[in-house]
Amino acid sequence: VGVEVDVPENFLTLVAERHSKPTSSLEASSSNPEWEENLKDLPVTRAIYYDDAYQTSFQAKIVAKVGENAVVLDQTCFYPEGGGQPADHGELRFADKKLKVTDVQKFGNTVVHFLDQPIDQEIELVEGEIDWQRRVNLMRHHTGTHALIGAARRVLGEHVWQAGAQKEVESSRLDITHYREISSKERERIERLANQVILRDLPVQVAWMAREKAEAKYGYRLYQGGAVPGSKIRVVRIQGWDAEACGGTHCKRTGELGVFKIEKVSKLQDGVERIIFSAGEPALKRLNQQSEALAKASELLKTTPDKLPESIKAIVAERDSLEKEIGKVHAKAMETHVKQLEKKAISLGTVRLVLAKTAKRRGIDAVEVANRLKESDPNMIVVIFEVSERVQVVAAAGDEAVKAGVNAGQIVSEASKVLGGGGAGRLYFAGISNAGQA
Known part of the structure; x- marks a missing residue:
């Protein structure tokens, strides 16, 4: 359309930053x-x-x-x-x-x-x-970020690029570019690869290098975390896995991470996925919490953790079956309720009137009752006062009743003057809710 749009090279990084909070007031x-x-x-x-x-x-x-x-x-x-x-x-x-x-x-x-x-x-x-515990957690998470980006690239493809990252003491995040949401199977493969890197106990090497030499050796993937100023850059390399220009503190070997756990994967923006993860003691803490939760759930269901999925599946099936039965009971109760009200209809000339005051009951919807009665007889007029903590008034009129001059909206309007609350509707149907105290 003749409009030029200048998209900065770090556009996706800027997107990720907008979804992140600053970590320091300073x-x-x-x-x-x-x-x-x-x-x-x-x-x-x-x-x-x-x-x-x-x-x-x-x-x-x-x-x-x-x-x-x-x-x-x-x-x-x-x-x-x-x-x-x-x-x-x-x-x-x-x-x-x-x-x-x-x-x-x-x-x-x-x-x-x-x-x-x-x-x-x-x-x-x-x-x-x-504070060593804080430092070592951050070192493990920073090293874990390098392990994770390498794993994500191998699972999702070479197009994966770091769009943002934030290390924290208990967990960290990595935002990456990817054209679709990461599936559960892809998540599992990424986590497994990251843990394999830990088990291999690869050396993490840190070296200051001339920019030109570093770029010639590792390419522009060095700048995953953004552009780095200066003629010399600090390169952090997990041997045979990942290399980036990075200024953080890192473990000497990947084995020091102990264990790696992906906690959550979510879509941050079109083309950007966010991975929340933990490593070391925080990851062990998460795994222990999950293990305890499984043990408690198994105890409640009187089963073992390995059979928990089968037990839950059986409970869900039973619940679904009960909900169907309850639905049938509600449907029967509704049908009976409508018939009972219809029998109480009063003939007023050419029209019939159902005037009822009912308690709010589960499975009995006043609006549906009024509609069913209206549809059952074109001469029917229905006015229902449903009482709970508040009062709901529903009015409905069949086609012939409307032709005879009945206006459901006007009925509700008059009721609202007495009960309070707001009413709205048309000739055939109207209602008010929250109309005064019951």
Whole structure:
């Protein structure tokens, strides 16, 4: 139609981001000009978390105190939020005091540690310790993301591309491009492949490489997580499985993940599928919860977990059979109720009137009763007051009754003046509900 549409190369990534919530209230602060200005002259923070992702404690010198409760250290084990991985938590110790590290952000080459309270101005040296359980969960989930994207590509096809990712402590997500919803069989195959990678205990290698050399060796799949600035890029490679430019912390071998569990697969957008997964202890926790639920269900049904599907199938069949029988009972009750009301019809000249006050009963619908009576006799006029906590009024008139001047809508309108509530309808049928207290 002559309209040019500029679609950015990272369109699907942007779609995934719009369906995700920021993980930190300070997420936008890394681009705060005031912070950048305050930190521009500070030395580069040595990233111990890159030197050794397994080191949990360290000593450091305070380079600067910024804001009300933040400090910059000359070196740190605390990983700053980035690349879809949340920041490390932990504590800083000095003298006999401990302060909690609640967030860590990186501004340029400077790492800022946010504390739960201000630190004394005279303090110059601190000991830091990260929350190892949080770190190792995030490492496993970050490594698991690489295992998962490799498995998804092998099951679904080479067109699969990472559209977004977010690592969390208890579970993580990976958004991938795919032209249809992932089936249950595909999900099972992907999970099985990821666990096979864990069982093979493949080495996870991390290396800084010249951009041109890395691209020549691994291709543009390096940039699954988005474009990476700089002439040198940090490449994380699961040997023979996946290679990406990545800035997170990772396990040394895939075997450290222990176990991998896909928890949920859903359609995020046309062409984008979201996979929620867990690895390590969180995955074991999910499996244990499922096992306990199966055991409880088996106990309630007096069967064993392996025979649970058969027991449930039998219960569902029995339920369906009972629902059919109940349906027949309701149908019979309806037929009997209609006949009883029809016998009570009063002749008023050329028309017959059924005026009834009934309690609300399961399987007896006042609207259907009125319609059946109207259809049974063109001269029939029906007015039903159905009483429960509120009052429902239903009026209906057959064709001949309408020709004789009966207006169902007008009947309901007059009733609503007395009972309250709102009424609506036509010549042949009308009703009001919630009409005053019963």
